[in-house]
Amino acid sequence: MRGLKTAPLGMMAAALLALAGGASAQTLLDSYRSARVSDPRYKAVEFNTQAVGTLTDQAFAGFLPSAKFDLERTSTRQKIISSENPIFGAGMTTFPTTNQTLSITQPLFRVDVLRRFEQAKSSVKQAGYVLLAAEQDLMVRTAAAYLLVLAANDAVAFAKAEREAVARALELAQEKLKMGLGTITNLHDATARHALTVAREIEARNKLADAKQGLREITGQPTEQLQTLREDFALTLPEPAEVEPWLQISAEQNLSLQARREGVEIARQEIERQRAGHFPSVNMVVSQNLKDSGSTLYGGGSNVRTTEFGVRLTVPIFEGGLTTAVTKEAALRHQKSQEELEQERRAVERQARAAFDSTVSGTTLVKALGQAVLAQQGALGAKEQGQRSGLFTLLPVLDAQRDLYAAKRDHAQARYEYLLNRLKLAQAAGTLSEQHLSEVSEALQ
Template identity: 35%
Template sequence: MTTAAKLTAVTAVIYLAVATPLHAQGLAEVYLLAQKQDPIIKQAEANYHAAAQARPLARAALLPQISFSAENSENRLEVKGNTFGVPGSKVDYNTKGYQLGLTQSLYNRDFYIQLRQSKNIVARAQIEWDLSKQDLMIRLIEAYFNVLSARDTLTYARAEKRAIGRQLEQAENRFEVGLSAITDVKDAQSSYDLSVAQEIAASTALETSLDNLAMMTGERLEMFAQRADNINPVVPEPADIQTWLDTALTQNLRLLINEYETTIAQQDIKRSQSGYYPTLDIVASHSDVESGGLTGDRESKDSKIGLELNFPIFRGGGTYYQTKESRFLYQASLQAHEQIKREVTRDTRQAYHNVVAGVSQVQALAKALESAQVSAEANEIGFEVGTRTTIDVLLSLRAVYQAQRDLSRARYDHLIDTLQLKYAAGTLNNEDIMLIDQAMH
């Protein structure tokens, strides 16, 4: 069996020992679990439902406002001395009654602007929730692939340690029979110790990545059945960066949210200016009170209905400064929109170039792995015939496993970059997760 074949066989055995469970979760299963358990997405959902109340709250101000109050009290009235020849007296009496009031707005400019503004507030909240869903996909895919990458790294670290361990054993045997120097044993021992340290670091990294994934799933998952070996990296479709930029500038959710925020800020100016306008209400009331006193029991009823016009004349300049404040906030929102637009353009460009570069990188690393395996074979044959040293064999072994780790990480990074591009363009959805899940099986 050739060296390359031995390395492949060892890696496969260790991978099965590390990664094959009784029931292994795939990306789709983990994503569905995160949708139910992730605190951030649940918080975003609650925020959306809270913001959705802006519409009925704004409508409520235009509906009749009805109030009712009632009173029932015991009273004592005591008058001392004489008043116009009438001696003082003391009387206990009961007062009871009720009052019913109704106010209906006929004209209030602020209320109508607030009603129109509430549509934009609810629409913005919906997009914010959609953005949170996309954020969850990105956070989940990064955490999930970090787990798979860390698991692969641990697999290769264990395989490397085992291969170098065999080389160390061989060096010790050759030294005992006088076929090699003690330096060969020391070189092999040094490489073995380094491989042990790498295994420990890889194991720790895997534990950390599992903990990070558990932040979204609510439970620690340790059984995963997928690898990225089955996925061939591809260039973006369409393979035209301008198309992606045009899509991003019309569909990126951060931009859409900011567009609503700018509109809301513009409506805030009009709401502030409403302080200059009059309000007109229908006001109606009815009261019925029974009481007593020195003059005896009495009952009074009062009913009225009318129009109430309020015209603001001077409010200390409050309306002027509030309007001025709203104008500055609107200008700030315009600048925020320009900033986000530039960020989206930058992020889309970077993501596109990362995807394109990732294709070439994966292909180059695959060739590098093949070359490293051929080199390992040649070094082992050369060692057997005396033209290569132990250190040559050890270095070639380490090169093979380093190439395996680099290729594995590059495959996962390419998948992440692909989703990052769709995220920047605003087109990322559940189907993208499901397609990757199917391709990895």
């Protein structure tokens, strides 16, 4: 009766622990959303985009009138030394003068202002592409760091299992040697292999700790419990299943490439803006001056208000060759931006091709390594049976154990790389979104 009562309670406790563990697991989407608000690299790009957004307001200010007010107050000390006018004799006086001027300038024709405004719009557009590219980069970096933690977790589990298996073999070798049924060679082999597995487990745990810190560096949150990789999930080929369409899509839609194209356009507009230094400018000028002067030796003071309306034409003639020099510099920088665009285009093509090939080959590689795990399990069982029957020594069994856990690590790593390459392919095509992260999460539990 006691056993019947405690068994359901134990099952309920295990179920509650499983539910609690599942509820507290940090999903890939959770990590990405945390990174959106805390990753310094992404936040820096976000603030830079906001700063660039002010360029249109700065440039548009060149079309609007500007007003300024000048106030000047002077004190004049005047002394008449001699005068041919018999009314004024020699003498001295001191009087103040207040001069107030309000001037308003309205640009009427400014080629440089027009070019700067068009350039500012291109800069804002480029910053938008850079921000979107940074968002996709954040998705890939978060996924890579998340999957790296999972792979490191697997490596620790495999290293621990291998160490425990070798430890059992070492105990068996010690017992057989004491009973006179084993050899010192088997004992040395087991001891050496056990020491190696202990070292590998320590190394795996160190890598796991570092991987967790890498994820925390992006998300700003401590890494506690994450999802785990399902034993079986769908291995699908890219759609379309040929590389050329992906290369074409990447050439047209890749966000980093589009940002570079805008950079070329900005550089071209800079040539026009600097060349505008050769063009005349026309401004309408309105000014009002109020001058209040105190008394002088020649007569009483005065208070004069002057209002002026005018159109000012400024024709640049020669500035020491400055305009020509800065225009040449802009032209050279335009050529530089074109070379950078070509470099980016080639890099994107390589990225898309590598991601496509890795995704396609990854489906085959995962299946092949899965079969290798099964084959290594069979080989280990056969060699253990052979050892018990005296056909094999302990060393082939230890080698089979090592090969089995190596195959398991390779199989797990291939699955993680397959998932990550799917994201990299979408990033190269410029189509990566949270939906792709959701699809990766479906392979986790």
